[in-house]
Amino acid sequence: MQLTYLEAIRQGIWEEMDRDPSVFCLGEDIGIYGGAFKVTDGFIDRFGPERVIDTPIAESAIVGAAFGASLTGMRPVAEFQFMDFIGCAFNQISNMVAKTHYLWGAPAPLVLRGPSGGYVHGGPFHSQNPEMWFVHNPGLKVICPATPYDAKGLIKAAIRDNNPCIFFEHKYLYRRIKGEVPADDYVVPIGKANIVREGRDLSIVTYAAMVHTALEAAEILAKENIDLEILDLRTVSPLDREAIAATVKKTNKVIILHEHSRTGGLAGEIAAIINEEVFDDLDGPIVRITGLDSAVPFSPPQEHHYLPKVEDVVRESRRLKAY
Amino acid sequence: MQLTYLEAIRQGIWEEMDRDPSVFCLGEDIGIYGGAFKVTDGFIDRFGPERVIDTPIAESAIVGAAFGASLTGMRPVAEFQFMDFIGCAFNQISNMVAKTHYLWGAPAPLVLRGPSGGYVHGGPFHSQNPEMWFVHNPGLKVICPATPYDAKGLIKAAIRDNNPCIFFEHKYLYRRIKGEVPADDYVVPIGKANIVREGRDLSIVTYAAMVHTALEAAEILAKENIDLEILDLRTVSPLDREAIAATVKKTNKVIILHEHSRTGGLAGEIAAIINEEVFDDLDGPIVRITGLDSAVPFSPPQEHHYLPKVEDVVRESRRLKAY
Amino acid sequence: MAIKKKNSKHSPNGSRRHNGASPATTIDLRTYSIPDLRLEHPDLSVRQSTEKDGHVRYEVTGNLDAPVPPIRDSKYLSKQQCIEIYRYMLLNRKMEVALENLYKQGKVVGGVYFGLGQEACSCASAYALDKDDWFAPMIRNQGSLLVRGFAARDTMMQYMAKADSPTRGRDGTSHFGDIEKRNMVSPISMLGDLIPVLSGVALGARLQGRNVAVMTYIGDGGQSTGVTYEGINFAAVQNLGLVLFIESNLWAYSTPSEMQYRCKDLAERAIGYGIPGVIVDGTDACQVYDAAREAVERAHAGEGPTLIEAKMMRMKGHAIHDAASYVPKPMFDFWKKRDPIARFDNYLVKEKKWLSSKENAELISEVERIIEAEREIAINSPMPEPESAEGGVYCEDGCHDIKPKYGTPKVKKGTGGYKETEAAVHLK
Amino acid sequence: MAIKKKNSKHSPNGSRRHNGASPATTIDLRTYSIPDLRLEHPDLSVRQSTEKDGHVRYEVTGNLDAPVPPIRDSKYLSKQQCIEIYRYMLLNRKMEVALENLYKQGKVVGGVYFGLGQEACSCASAYALDKDDWFAPMIRNQGSLLVRGFAARDTMMQYMAKADSPTRGRDGTSHFGDIEKRNMVSPISMLGDLIPVLSGVALGARLQGRNVAVMTYIGDGGQSTGVTYEGINFAAVQNLGLVLFIESNLWAYSTPSEMQYRCKDLAERAIGYGIPGVIVDGTDACQVYDAAREAVERAHAGEGPTLIEAKMMRMKGHAIHDAASYVPKPMFDFWKKRDPIARFDNYLVKEKKWLSSKENAELISEVERIIEAEREIAINSPMPEPESAEGGVYCEDGCHDIKPKYGTPKVKKGTGGYKETEAAVHLK
């Protein structure tokens, strides 16, 4: 059936709660209100206030409590009202949760999830894409789906995973895209990228909302006989090195496209991986298309200027093709 | 005169406090005790408890208070007892301090400083190098000196800078290295890298304690007729792109060496910069030598295995030279 | 505020005694007085209940028919001052009506946040500050901005993301600041972070020889954040002039205050900070002012922070998108009768007769004219250029000449304190 | 603990009344009782003072000659139990002496942290837990580990970073955990983070139909962290069985507790959380046990969290490198007289005559033998292989079979609550 990205996530969590009584949700306004974006709408009626817990505004306590519950064998799904607020729980995530298994061997099957990303005029505190801080934080799995199918399959995989997973839901996609989602139970494996468009001239390595930007650009470029291959990473930690290497090996030219700010961003990591894996296959420099190095400005013309756009991909693709 | 790295930092802050009454210090145990590593030893006697403030254990309050004071025209120097605890103030740094100037134009001349780094068997919570989270955080300057001369000149520059600066002091270097420091007032410019060894075969781009590792490796390799050029970045945000490009242009081969864990680390960013600036000058893949992707383990054999070593640099240099 | 003169370092709210010397029965009985200026003590309470249809809803209990209390006469405010505060409250409300209309006309970027029902709290609190004092609003304190001398257009342009807005489009709502003239720190979205920041402002000023009051606000929800605790505690230990209003408006987005804390009143937390706490009716401008003014004076006298809990209700949804259907309707009815403007209007016009009906009508239309004029200016500001997204991440050389705002900071005097420390020796 | 039966949701510590109906004088007087089991109330106070030589030093004031109080008879502990706790306290101390020697012999990696003077607090608190309860120690609670069934060698090997240490060399000190058998969560260095985590453990257990007590500790310094506040508040609102010991040992590294908070006693913070708070003499094992046991029973009965402030002094420096020269010497003298082991020894041998001197001597040498044997085992463990630094960052497939520890979690019963929501419909 056709579902929105949001509804796919909602169903994924719902089904896991139905299937496994050890799954429960906690977060701010997730109960009667159903969450700021209504991802948990109806959950409290179905699963009761014990399993759908409205918490005080205390992100470190939410993460801490989710982690503690996970140590007893529960599988908490904690919502950040916006992923911008994840910095309020940073130490708890980085030093408590992420290091647990490495240091003393306890699994911590929890999911931290919430809306991230721009293009909705959310301004500097409601548009952030903070995934890099967690990519550079061993012990966490970091997931950023682009389609309803992947979103549902990956949230289910994250809930079943025995590691702490951070699940970034792109709020621009929530209700703007629909896609086919099978009725049967399925999961999408964490850590596997996906070629969403095959092409021969150059590769775009990207994820989340930018996948759609890349696809749009590919349509335009197809008319100019520039044939893009698009790799949707889906999981940004751990990264699918093989898939990255394979697409570069094939097209020999690569653009890395991400929404978050450039310096210290994911494109750097991928550039390093490409150097390590397939340096000899490169026929042109690795190109980055990213957000600017500042906070995300609020005003639409400024936000538009700040964020990567279809025309950026078109322009850089032409340039790289000609290199 | 010859000073230790620690004494150089201490003098730098002392002189700035002497010179400018708007400079003051705050942090945990910095007063009568003089700080966990004695960087502010004697300060409270000289400058009084008003300007050398022992705070409660509350990192978000320390950063917040430093920031607030900076808005009144003061120049606070806040100490983290260990930089490992900077995650406890993460949101305050990232969302309050770093975005201030971009969003509403207020300068925030504060310095956050403290000991970081491994090689001292500090274990997972006292060995961290958390600079990347702040490199990927527009609005901050991030400084990581390697020598007494630079440490003093850079701490003074940071105190005089009108932007929030994070100053990472490598605790392994504190008392282990000495160097010449002029008696006169001087600053080292923030954002400028420094060639600490000229060479022709390949470049090591690095900073902080790893500069010394690279220098040791260079001695060994010199005997094999492999001539390393070593670029000490000194500041990791903003990065000195020109200096990075220049050394690669000269040697055509580059190893990036840093202590923090690999994925999402600085080497990626530098790899991307090199691709953007001097791709055609590369005669071999960009090589990374870094910490492993885990917490820093406590036991000395494990820590040794985890951290980059002279022999790693020697081995990778040979390999890259032969490429 | 009864606690004003009690300037002991410990337990300013209370006294303690030991009852009995016999070991087996020693118990420490402590009595704390939390001054409560309210003239009524609503006993409404909200909880989740599962209804027959399976839905979980909020249910309110308590006396929903209690009569509306009178306004408490201010100990300090003159007639003129009362009218001035009233005027700010009108401006606050009319500006928000204008914002709502701008939103409906599609001119606002993002949502709109309202302080409906909380105008007394915003306006009378800020009115208690002196010029040199500092403040930082939260998102509902659009009235505080007006009192502190910002024009309605500033906030309006922020909402419309205009080029001439205080942040030149970079941020919205009341997220802007001014350290030059109006001593305002910009809020950020993360709740509670302002509290240590304002404490730091007071610290900075004190190092320059000045005890300023630093006022900010936090919600009954936002006060659950750890940084709130760190910030208040820092101010308490450092004896800084923080004046913190807890806007106890019963809801944090959709979450009732019963689910944020378990003590009865948030002012009780003052006990654990070792600072004075006081409760006021947040819909009564006089109470708000009196408590704020006494706290400001404590700050000026170097007596440390004060926690003021203002009780009221958020009379709209969290923001304009939120119909607040989770709020039991009788609560709106109860609090609607306690509308701060209607009550103050009644107090000034009918009770005190400080305003004639005609003067009141004139005042209202003057306010409307001002808002209309501001609206025009705001609307006519252009949108920013796309390229204006760039630059300003750092304060570049010369972008600001930074010097202590209140003059040269105090420095430890004389060389008596000077010591030939290691560093001093090295310096030679 | 007098508060035990008061199970009202609000203000469990207190009652309130309004004095006077006249508007002008309404003031809310609240009386809170913070039970205080201590048999003395030391009045020492520390502050910074600048001396004639220009040095700033800590100065202590108060009655430094007060007589040592007796041990308070426990309401619950039998003779055998008292002796058992005493034995753990001896083990705790002797183990730390052994650690100090290992350090001097260069066998320890990094520093050593001591609980000297705090053995009663660690041992008697953990002794109050039942098998199914959970706990997490802080760095000075090496005694708690012994009580909970860990061997001295575990901690010793942690300090020596040995391959057979609980973390196989990856972490040191008491930083290890065990979720299988001993229900222990590993601490991390960052102070306060354990508090919400333990609350979450209680939440997880409750979802599985079990009210467990979850005990952890925090220092007078560490409790200043925001996460402490968030964690206690979370437990309070969710009514979780957190038993939090504040180890009020007067110092946080070099910082006296006067510079951490401004209220008189940290137990007063319980008022603002709306939970019971109680003060005990942390050098009196009986008091510690009684308060802990009552809190544990409250937890088991589903009555929510308890805050217990244990007053004592850290009798060494922060860690072995720290000579604690900043501590005014008379404070050490004062508290040395209150050594928990000497007092308990005196109580058992002289006052109660539950132990003969001979039995006591035998007990002590048995403990020494045990520690010596543990030391041998610990020393003989190899150092880990370098390559053992790798692996285990993720829990890979099959590395753990995760199932709810206490049986199947409670699930909302029946289909009455089931509703044809959007999601349910889509699911078909």
Ligand SMILES: Cc1ncc(C[n+]2csc(CCOP(=O)(O)OP(=O)(O)O)c2C)c(N)n1
């Ligand atoms: C740290 C943090 N977490 C979550 C949010 C999202 N959020 C914004 S406002 C709000 C509710 C605030 O309620 P309250 O503090 O009572 O203020 P009110 O809206 O009632 O004035 C929430 C949860 C936030 N802004 N900051």
Ligand SMILES: Cc1ncc(C[n+]2csc(CCOP(=O)(O)OP(=O)(O)O)c2C)c(N)n1
């Ligand atoms: C969040 C955080 N900040 C700073 C530190 C550094 N630190 C370790 S122990 C300590 C003092 C702790 O004092 P207290 O909590 O009173 O415990 P005690 O040592 O007295 O048992 C400090 C500042 C830390 N571990 N965590």
Ligand SMILES: [Mg+2]
């Ligand atoms: Mg509220």
Ligand SMILES: [Mg+2]
């Ligand atoms: Mg302590």
